Every structure is written in structure tokens, then in C-alpha cells.
Amino acid sequence: MRKGRGLRTYTIFYLIFLYAPIVLLPLFAFNDSKIIAFPLKGFTTDWFVALWHKTELHQAVLKSLIIAVTTAVFATALGVFAARAGTKYRFRGKGPVLGFIMLPLVLPDIIVAVSLLVVLLRIGMGLGMTAAILGHVVICLPFAIAILNSAFSSLDQSLEEAAYDLGETPFSAFRLVILPLVMPGIISSLLITFTISLDEYIIASFLVGTEETLPVYLFNQMTKNSREIPVVLALGTVLVLFSILLLGIAEYFRRRGIARTGGKDTGGFL
Amino acid sequence: MTPNPLIDLRAVQKYYGDYHALRGIDLTIHQGEFFSLLGPSGCGKTTLLRTIAGFEDVSSGVVMIDGKSMEGVPANHRPTNMVFQSYAIFPHLTVAQNVGFGLRKDPRSKADKDKAVVEALAMVGLAGYGDRAANALSGGQRQRVALARALILEPKVLLLDEPLSALDKKMREQMQHELRRLQRQVGITFILVTHDQEEALIMSDRIAVMFEGEIAQLADPQTLYRRPVSRRVAEFIGVMNFLPCEVTQGAGDAIEVNLPGLGHATLQPDQCPSGGVPGTGSVGVRPEAMSILFEGEAASGQIAQAEVVEVIYYGDMTYYEVRFDAVEAPVTISMKNIVGRPVLERGDKARVSWDARSLVLFC
Structure with a gap:
């Protein structure tokens, strides 16, 4: 017991440091004051009402959703191809190729953003939502592949052979056997990449041009207009709840996938 | 009864890169025979089985099944079915859905197909298990589901890749006798891959002993045991x-x-x-x-x-x-x-x- 005390104290402080700001978010979102400071004044839902009436905000949310959904679909689809190739086939240069795809995971976003900006302007493609989607697919793909790889590699290779053996073509075997078994991984990948894209700021701010996404809009509001801060906190509260919900769903599907293929849980993100 | 050749392998060679897995296999397997491919791991017995199933191409030579060359015929068009070492039971389906999986393109009515599934399950001793989740089965039960799933298609040849190796000793002995009984009952040619010489002796009509991609001896169990052709075969059998x-x-x-x-x-x-x-x-x-x-x-x-x-x-x-x-x-x-x-x-x-x-x- 004595031995663990230091580490336990450290863990408690660590968790407070990590989550206290997030707890403060809803606290001040319901606080009846424009100044973010203790003591709290009183309970109000005014900031949420204000949120409801901001049309530019709604525009930003809509754009962010379009970008996030498109990014999630593309990154996951490409991820399925890569994970399938990576787990099923042996080919020359497989290691380097897969390593190269995973590179954006460790590459600073700012570098991805700057290089994409330079290239896109150079080839004459304007900035906007398409550019932001491109950037987001680049950074989301490694996450999609990591999730899908574990889904595909936990499959017994002979399941697919058994389907061929029982008369199915490669396509129908994929549809009837592989796809249902990796579906939890696909849903999990869709949700994660959606979440990453939705709150991504750096790449979006470089590439969207005048079409502000939600994070870009929020940042601009915070820096230009301090009176809006409680409204932003209200929005933050909504977003936190939404994110927790999404992550929860993603984790549920990931665990169900592991249970389905009869594998052992090696720990996830929740 | 004159034996009817069903499978004919002529000068079959298989290379994996530089590795010579099958070194000129000539083999005839007869209609209704319980045939075993016996050898230590890495002798090419599983590779040989997979070339018959259509999961591996031959590098050279001919694989004939029922008088037809299998060159360019993929696994899903061959008159063979396989029981995999891991059983390869589809975990997202029920037992009945697993057994009926190969009947998807069968023109029969749904009621007829359901009846066939019930009969197949009864044949392997799993009557009433149809609605269970495939994941909830024991090793021996999975094995039976894999058998029913393959036999329901009435293949000309049933291929068994070390089907008993994952079972405990008692269950293995029971399944050996049951497989033999089942084979006599359905009259389908069984080809069994095993590294267990006792298993091969108990179950087979004929056994091919393989070492390093070649058939060292092809004989019935008694001849194999009494008159091994080489010291190596003699040491491997008993x-x-x-x-x-x-x-x-x-x-x-x-x-x-x-x-x-x-x-x-x-x-x-x-x-x-x-x-x-x-x-x-x-x-x-x-x-x-x-x-x-x-x-x-x-x-x-x-x-x-x-x-x-x-x-x-x-x-x-x-x-x-x-x-x-x-x-x-x-x-x-x-x-x-x-x-x-x-x-x-x-x-x-x-x-x-x-x-x-x-x-x-x-x-």
C-alpha cells in the first residue's frame, strides 16, 4: 500500500489537470455572467438560446459536418483497401509502403497544412472545403488503417477460403463473410475519423479559405470578440457531450467486433 | 469391385519461390476410398491437399478430378469440400446458417434446404443445435459443424486438413471412429491429412507416407506397418x-x-x-x-x-x-x-x- 501512494497521488493530480477545464466548460456555460470567474452568479440557459440564433455558427457547423462526413467515408474506404492489402497479400516493398501511409500520424499537422497549401495553390486548385477534405483525409487515413488493420488481421484466413470452398466467388465471399466480420471495425473507423476531422483546426484554417469550419469560426470568435465567450462555452459543452457519445459508440462496436471474432481484448481507447 | 479412379495426380510439382514443396507427385485415389496423407510437418501433405482443393496452383503437372483437368478451375468450382484445421466456422452466423452456407445458390426451395440442414446436423450428431450461435460451441462441436457444412453439398471428395489435431485425446479417439463410420455411411471419398501415424492406421483404406515433398510409400495400413520400404518409413510408423x-x-x-x-x-x-x-x-x-x-x-x-x-x-x-x-x-x-x-x-x-x-x- 505504501509503495503505491506516490503514484496514486500523481494519478489523481494528472486526472484533475486533464479534466478540470472540461468540467469548467458546462459550469460557466450555465453561469449567468459574461465574465468567466468565480464566484458563480446564477443559473441561466441564455447562452444556449443565443447559440440557437447564430446563423453564421450554423453555417460553420454545417460545413464542418459535410467535411467530416466526407473525410470519414473516404479515409475509411481507403483504409479498407490498405488494411486488406496489408493483411492478405505479400508484395515487394510492403513494409515501406505501409510505413509511408502511417507517416502523417507523427508528422506535425502544421507541416501537412503548409505543404498542402503550397501544392494546391501551385496546381491552381482554389482553397475551400474540397481542399480541407483532402487535408483531413491525409491525417485521418493512418487512424483508419490502424483500426481496420486490427479488424482484418484478427480474421482467420481460412474463413475466406471456406467461403470459396463452399461455392462463393471472391466478391461474394468478401460480402458474406469478411464484411460482416470487419463491420464493427469499419463503423469504429468512420466514427473516429469523423471526430478527428470535426474538431481539426490547423489544417482547416490553412485550407478552407473564406469558408470557416466550426473550429476556425470558434477561434475567431474567441479572439475577436470576448463578449461571446459564454456562448462559445455553451457550444463547447454541446460538442463535448457529442464527442463522448461518438467515442462511446465507436468503442462499443470495436469491442463487439473482438467478441464476434472470438479474439482477446488488448485494450482500446476507452 | 474394381476400384474407380477419382483423383489423378500426375508429376505434380510445387515451388514457393526457391522452396520445392512438392517434388513430382504421382498418385491415384479411388472412388469411395478413405485415403490419408501422412508425414511430419513440412513434408508437403497440406500443400498437396490444397492443390486438390484449388487453394494452391501447381507449378507443373496435372490434377484430374473425375476425369477432368482442374487447371484453371478455382476452388469454388471444384467438386471438393474441405474441413479446415481451424474449422473456419463463420462466427457471425448460427449453426444452421453455417451448415446451409453452401446451399445459397442451390435452386431447391427454402423448406427443402432447411430440411437438408436438419438432416446434415442429425448425421453428425448435432440434431437440435441449429439455432445456437456458432461461437458458443466446443471444439468437438465445431468440428461436427464443419463436417456437416462440407457434407451437405455432397462433394465427390471431402478433404480433411488435420481435423482432429485440436481435440483432446478422448475426443480425438471418438471422432476417429465416427469419421470412419460417417465415411462408410455416405460413401464419399475422404482424403485426410495427418501427422499422427496411429490415426492414419486406424482410419484409412490406404496411406501415402510423405517426406520432403515426395511420396515415400503408398500402401494399405497392414502392408505399411509390416513391410515398410525404408528405415525412415519404419521409424515414422510405430x-x-x-x-x-x-x-x-x-x-x-x-x-x-x-x-x-x-x-x-x-x-x-x-x-x-x-x-x-x-x-x-x-x-x-x-x-x-x-x-x-x-x-x-x-x-x-x-x-x-x-x-x-x-x-x-x-x-x-x-x-x-x-x-x-x-x-x-x-x-x-x-x-x-x-x-x-x-x-x-x-x-x-x-x-x-x-x-x-x-x-x-x-x-
């Missing part, structure tokens, strides 16, 4: 003692050999698979083909003197290691523990009776 010998006369119908410490023997040509060449060689003899003579027991053949150096008591049997005069390596002899027969102790003298007909000469 236990065999090897005694040094001197071939004094090699040619003709009678091969004369001298066994130091035991005596003299005359062998028939079928006891000398590699022919008899005068000079030194070795003679193989099974542990049960020699016996220790106890009081009141009559010899059947010749008698030699030996000393007991080790006793291993198995309950129903006792295995003795004995040393003959002038023979350095001990020889294993198995004796049934019949009523009234004592168990000897180490250091006891023993009279060993042996018969020239049970010997096999390897040069």
Missing part, C-alpha cells in the same frame, strides 16, 4: 527395432542373413524392399513380433538369450528393453499382461522367441 546383420546370400528367392546374438534367418523377397545385397545391413523388427518366453510357454520360431535392462509397465502391456549378447543397442519387446504371466525385473535373464517372417531387411 516403433521398430533395428538390429545389425550380415547378408550372406542376396540374390534369388531366399535371402540369407546372420543376426549376431540371435542366429540365422532366411527371408523372402517381399521382406527385402530394397533387394538383398551381400554385406552389412540392418533388420527391422516390431516390439510385438518378439516375445519373452515364460515357464510353460512354447516357442514359435527361434530362441535367443537376453538380459532385461529396463521395464516399463503400462497396465495392459509391459515394455521391456532387453540386450542380446553381441548387440550393443537395447531392443524393445512388448508383452501383453495376460493372467498368470509375471512381470520381469531389471537384470533378469530372458529367453526371447523370434520369427524370421516378422523381419524386414534394410540395406
Whole structure:
């Protein structure tokens, strides 16, 4: 017991440091004051009402959703191809190729953003939502592949052979056997990449041009207009709840996938 | 009944890069036969099975099934079905959906197909298990589902890739008998891949023993056990003692050999698979083909003197290691523990009776 005390104290402080700001978010979102400071004044839902009436905000949310959904679909689809190739086939240069795809995971976003900006302007493609989607697919793909790889590699290779053996073509075997078994991984990948894209700021701010996404809009509001801060906190509260919900769903599907293929849980993100 | 050839392999070669997995396999498997491919791991037996199933292309040579060349015919169009080593039960489906999986393109009505599934499950002893989740089954039950799923399609050939290796000993023995019974019942040709020589002997009509991508011997179980063609086959199938010998006369119908410490023997040509060449060689003899003579027991053949150096008591049997005069390596002899027969102790003298007909000469 004595031995663990230091580490336990450290863990408690660590968790407070990590989550206290997030707890403060809803606290001040319901606080009846424009100044973010203790003591709290009183309970109000005014900031949420204000949120409801901001049309530019709604525009930003809509754009962010379009970008996030498109990014999630593309990154996951490409991820399925890569994970399938990576787990099923042996080919020359497989290691380097897969390593190269995973590179954006460790590459600073700012570098991805700057290089994409330079290239896109150079080839004459304007900035906007398409550019932001491109950037987001680049950074989301490694996450999609990591999730899908574990889904595909936990499959017994002979399941697919058994389907061929029982008369199915490669396509129908994929549809009837592989796809249902990796579906939890696909849903999990869709949700994660959606979440990453939705709150991504750096790449979006470089590439969207005048079409502000939600994070870009929020940042601009915070820096230009301090009176809006409680409204932003209200929005933050909504977003936190939404994110927790999404992550929860993603984790549920990931665990169900592991249970389905009869594998052992090696720990996830929740 | 003249055997009807069903599978014909001619000069089949398979390379994986530089690795030569199959080195010219010529093999004919007959209609309705229980055939085993037996060998140590890496001998190419599974590769051979997979070339028949269509999961591997041959590098050269011909695979014929029922008179048709299988070149370019993918697995889903071959008249074969397979029971995989891992069983490959689809975990997201029920037992009935697994068994009926191959009937998807069957033109029969749904009611007929459901009936076929029920019958297939009953055949493998899983009647009433149809609605269970495939994940909730034990190893032995999965094995049965895999069998039902393959047999429901009434293939010309059922391929079994080490199907019993994942089961515990008791379950394995039970399944060996059940597989054999099932094969007689449905009359379908079974090809079994196994590394377990006992399993192959128990179940098969014929066995091909494979080493390093080649068939070392192709024979029925009795011939394989009694007359192995090489020392290596003899060592792989059961236990065999090897005694040094001197071939004094090699040619003709009678091969004369001298066994130091035991005596003299005359062998028939079928006891000398590699022919008899005068000079030194070795003679193989099974542990049960020699016996220790106890009081009141009559010899059947010749008698030699030996000393007991080790006793291993198995309950129903006792295995003795004995040393003959002038023979350095001990020889294993198995004796049934019949009523009234004592168990000897180490250091006891023993009279060993042996018969020239049970010997096999390897040069």
C-alpha cells in the first residue's frame, strides 16, 4: 500500500489537470455572467438560446459536418483497401509502403497544412472545403488503417477460403463473410475519423479559405470578440457531450467486433 | 469391385519461390476410398491437399478430378469440400446458417434446404443445435459443424486438413471412429491429412507416407506397418527395432542373413524392399513380433538369450528393453499382461522367441 501512494497521488493530480477545464466548460456555460470567474452568479440557459440564433455558427457547423462526413467515408474506404492489402497479400516493398501511409500520424499537422497549401495553390486548385477534405483525409487515413488493420488481421484466413470452398466467388465471399466480420471495425473507423476531422483546426484554417469550419469560426470568435465567450462555452459543452457519445459508440462496436471474432481484448481507447 | 479412379495426380510439382514443396507427385485415389496423407510437418501433405482443393496452383503437372483437368478451375468450382484445421466456422452466423452456407445458390426451395440442414446436423450428431450461435460451441462441436457444412453439398471428395489435431485425446479417439463410420455411411471419398501415424492406421483404406515433398510409400495400413520400404518409413510408423546383420546370400528367392546374438534367418523377397545385397545391413523388427518366453510357454520360431535392462509397465502391456549378447543397442519387446504371466525385473535373464517372417531387411 505504501509503495503505491506516490503514484496514486500523481494519478489523481494528472486526472484533475486533464479534466478540470472540461468540467469548467458546462459550469460557466450555465453561469449567468459574461465574465468567466468565480464566484458563480446564477443559473441561466441564455447562452444556449443565443447559440440557437447564430446563423453564421450554423453555417460553420454545417460545413464542418459535410467535411467530416466526407473525410470519414473516404479515409475509411481507403483504409479498407490498405488494411486488406496489408493483411492478405505479400508484395515487394510492403513494409515501406505501409510505413509511408502511417507517416502523417507523427508528422506535425502544421507541416501537412503548409505543404498542402503550397501544392494546391501551385496546381491552381482554389482553397475551400474540397481542399480541407483532402487535408483531413491525409491525417485521418493512418487512424483508419490502424483500426481496420486490427479488424482484418484478427480474421482467420481460412474463413475466406471456406467461403470459396463452399461455392462463393471472391466478391461474394468478401460480402458474406469478411464484411460482416470487419463491420464493427469499419463503423469504429468512420466514427473516429469523423471526430478527428470535426474538431481539426490547423489544417482547416490553412485550407478552407473564406469558408470557416466550426473550429476556425470558434477561434475567431474567441479572439475577436470576448463578449461571446459564454456562448462559445455553451457550444463547447454541446460538442463535448457529442464527442463522448461518438467515442462511446465507436468503442462499443470495436469491442463487439473482438467478441464476434472470438479474439482477446488488448485494450482500446476507452 | 474394381476400384474407380477419382483423383489423378500426375508429376505434380510445387515451388514457393526457391522452396520445392512438392517434388513430382504421382498418385491415384479411388472412388469411395478413405485415403490419408501422412508425414511430419513440412513434408508437403497440406500443400498437396490444397492443390486438390484449388487453394494452391501447381507449378507443373496435372490434377484430374473425375476425369477432368482442374487447371484453371478455382476452388469454388471444384467438386471438393474441405474441413479446415481451424474449422473456419463463420462466427457471425448460427449453426444452421453455417451448415446451409453452401446451399445459397442451390435452386431447391427454402423448406427443402432447411430440411437438408436438419438432416446434415442429425448425421453428425448435432440434431437440435441449429439455432445456437456458432461461437458458443466446443471444439468437438465445431468440428461436427464443419463436417456437416462440407457434407451437405455432397462433394465427390471431402478433404480433411488435420481435423482432429485440436481435440483432446478422448475426443480425438471418438471422432476417429465416427469419421470412419460417417465415411462408410455416405460413401464419399475422404482424403485426410495427418501427422499422427496411429490415426492414419486406424482410419484409412490406404496411406501415402510423405517426406520432403515426395511420396515415400503408398500402401494399405497392414502392408505399411509390416513391410515398410525404408528405415525412415519404419521409424515414422510405430516403433521398430533395428538390429545389425550380415547378408550372406542376396540374390534369388531366399535371402540369407546372420543376426549376431540371435542366429540365422532366411527371408523372402517381399521382406527385402530394397533387394538383398551381400554385406552389412540392418533388420527391422516390431516390439510385438518378439516375445519373452515364460515357464510353460512354447516357442514359435527361434530362441535367443537376453538380459532385461529396463521395464516399463503400462497396465495392459509391459515394455521391456532387453540386450542380446553381441548387440550393443537395447531392443524393445512388448508383452501383453495376460493372467498368470509375471512381470520381469531389471537384470533378469530372458529367453526371447523370434520369427524370421516378422523381419524386414534394410540395406
